[in-house]
Amino acid sequence: MTDRGGAFHPIVELTLARLRDVLREPEAVFWVFVFPILLAIGLGVAFPSRSDQPVPIGLVEGPGQEATRAALNTSPSVRLRMIDRATADIALRDGVVQLVVIPGVPPTYRFDPTRAESRLARLLADEALQRAAGRADAWEAREERVVAPGSRYVDWLVPGLVGMNVMGTGLWMVGYSVVQARAKRLLRRLVASPMRRGHYLLSHLLARLVFLIGEVGVLLLFARLALGMPMRGSIAMLAAVVLLGAIAFGGLGLLMASRAKTVEAASGLINAATLPMWVFSGVFFSAANFPAPAQPFIQALPLTALNDALRAVLLDGAGPAAIGVEAAILGVWTVVTFAVALRIFRWE
Numbered sequence: 001m002t003d004r005g006g007a008f009h010p011i012v013e014l015t016l017a018r019l020r021d022v023l024r025e026p027e028a029v030f031w032v033f034v035f036p037i038l039l040a041i042g043l044g045v046a047f048p049s050r051s052d053q054p055v056p057i058g059l060v061e062g063p064g065q066e067a068t069r070a071a072l073n074t075s076p077s078v079r080l081r082m083i084d085r086a087t088a089d090i091a092l093r094d095g096v097v098q099l100v101v102i103p104g105v106p107p108t109y110r111f112d113p114t115r116a117e118s119r120l121a122r123l124l125a126d127e128a129l130q131r132a133a134g135r136a137d138a139w140e141a142r143e144e145r146v147v148a149p150g151s152r153y154v155d156w157l158v159p160g161l162v163g164m165n166v167m168g169t170g171l172w173m174v175g176y177s178v179v180q181a182r183a184k185r186l187l188r189r190l191v192a193s194p195m196r197r198g199h200y201l202l203s204h205l206l207a208r209l210v211f212l213i214g215e216v217g218v219l220l221l222f223a224r225l226a227l228g229m230p231m232r233g234s235i236a237m238l239a240a241v242v243l244l245g246a247i248a249f250g251g252l253g254l255l256m257a258s259r260a261k262t263v264e265a266a267s268g269l270i271n272a273a274t275l276p277m278w279v280f281s282g283v284f285f286s287a288a289n290f291p292a293p294a295q296p297f298i299q300a301l302p303l304t305a306l307n308d309a310l311r312a313v314l315l316d317g318a319g320p321a322a323i324g325v326e327a328a329i330l331g332v333w334t335v336v337t338f339a340v341a342l343r344i345f346r347w348e
Contacts, residue, residue: 036161036219040154040227054079055121058097060088068103071132077124092118101125155230158223159310160283165215166242167277167303170249171256171270173211174204178257179266201342205250212246220314232317241313241323245306248330251337252302258345277303305329 056079059069065082072080083091088100092110099121102108107129111118178201181187223229231238256269280294281287281303290298298304309326312318320327 036165036215037222040158040161040219040223055099055117055124056081056097057121057125058083058088058091058100060085060100060102062103064103064105067132068101068107068129071129072101072125074132075124075128078121078128097121099125101129154223154227155315156311157284158219158227158229159314160307162216162219162242163245163281163303163307163310164278164283165219166212166245166306167249168274169211169215170208170246171253171274173208173253174250175253175255175257175260175270176263176266178204178254179260180263182257182261183263201254201345204254205247208250209243209246212242216242229314231314233313234317237313237319238310241306241309241327244327244330244334245302245309248302248306248333248337251334251341254345255337255341258341277301280304282307300329302330302333 054077057072058081059065059072061082061084069080069082072078081091081097083097083100085102088110091097092100092112098111098115098117100110102110109122109125111122113119178187220229220231224231252273253270256273257266260266260269278284280290280298281301283303287295287298287304305326309318309323309330312323312326316322
């Protein structure tokens with residue numbers, strides 16, 4: 001790996017130089033390693049998957065409130081909150097309560113039918129009030145409660161955060177850094193050297209892969225030890241999926257950096273690519289929530305393929321055959337972006 005003068009191969013030297021540049025920026029280390037963990041903790045606390053979590057219901061103060069309050073308090077699934085009529089709609093809008101009950105005969109329910117939590121709150125409140133009014137059930141159904149490991153929201157969330165991190169660092173570490181060097185006139189100096197263009201571009205990708213082990217490993221280790229997330233797939237299968245995703249997004253970052261002349265232009269291009277994928281690719285909620293006509297486009301996005309493959313491997317223990325479609329999508333993105341980027345890349 002060294003030449004006759006004792007220096008390393010140009011690719012190694014360029015990769016080491018790129019790694020030093022990144023390590024000199026503490027904020028980059030924070031966004032790569034610390035921020036995903038904080039995000040997982042915050043969202044895990046905000047959306048706990050507990051079967052005994054009571055539903056917040058607001059009771060408007062007024063005539064008949066005591067009887068209604070006593071009836072609602074008989075349900076262990078209800079967390080009652082007294083509110084006045086002036087702030088009832090605000091509490092409902094902000095999610096402080098999922099249902100507002102106005103006492104009377106019969107009572108009035110104010111809720112948002114588009115929210116699943118509000119529909120559940122209506123059923124719970126109506127059940128408690130109907131029983132207090134004398135309604136008797138014809139029978140009591142048998143219950144078989146199933147709590148599948150990996151079914152919590154945080155278990156579903158962590159693979160999406162891994163995919164989001166792989167995408168973000170791939171685009172920024174490759175695309176942004178190349179444009180930054182072009183804006184500082186560094187590429188003009190490098191093109192005058194005997195360095196090959198392929199060596200320079202490959203060094204950015206290799207530096208990206210070095211950080212890949214830490215950024216994915218730290219988040220998954222935290223999720224396993226602190227959050228109890230199951231990991232059913234093999235390490236080798238997981239590494240292959242992550243590696244393929246990193247290369248695909250590295251190619252996309254390189255494509256965005258091929259012609260951009262300013263860091264502002266690079267930032268705009270990267271944000272234009274990442275923001276839609278944050279929304280559509282199933283990072284924080286399922287991509288299946290979008291209409292059927294949009295699904296072919298959503299499934300073709302590289303982050304959607306990466307997230308689906310990560311969840312299949314981590315939560316279901318899937319093998320190569322089960323994620324063949326996702327791997328093919330990432331492979332196509334890799335080949336196309338690298339081919340186009342290398343063809344249109346400009347040093348100045």
